[in-house]
Amino acid sequence: MNNFKEFPDKMQCPCGSGKIYKDCCKKKKFKYELNNNTLRKVTPMHKKLVPILKEIEVRFKEYYGRKCSKNDHVFAFAPVYNKETLLEAVYRFRKAGIPEKKSMHIIKVMVYYLVNSI
Numbered sequence: 001m002n003n004f005k006e007f008p009d010k011m012q013c014p015c016g017s018g019k020i021y022k023d024c025c026k027k028k029k030f031k032y033e034l035n036n037n038t039l040r041k042v043t044p045m046h047k048k049l050v051p052i053l054k055e056i057e058v059r060f061k062e063y064y065g066r067k068c069s070k071n072d073h074v075f076a077f078a079p080v081y082n083k084e085t086l087l088e089a090v091y092r093f094r095k096a097g098i099p100e101k102k103s104m105h106i107i108k109v110m111v112y113y114l115v116n117s118i
Helices: 049-064 084-096 100-116
Strands: 031-035 038-042
Touching (some): 049 084, 084 100
Antiparallel strands (some): 031 038
């Protein structure tokens, strides 16, 4: 549940400039949000990234057999997604009944060697 609210205009800006928020970062279109004592900076996503991230989601599901969770590092394997060897390995691990956690460790090692051998 998202209980964050925009940072108050009359409070000192979280960037550390010493100015108030509305005369500093808000004026520059930087947005901060606050929830109790938690502060976060909101960064809008560039429109060109949306189709790229959707493609990565599709490939992620193809390889791992599940949707991305918020803790997954979706860009970790992006350069090697099209390697047939990795896809074949994932299918074989599943068929052999090897737990995903163990098979992902093996695949990470494979990716490491593929990336570093280029």
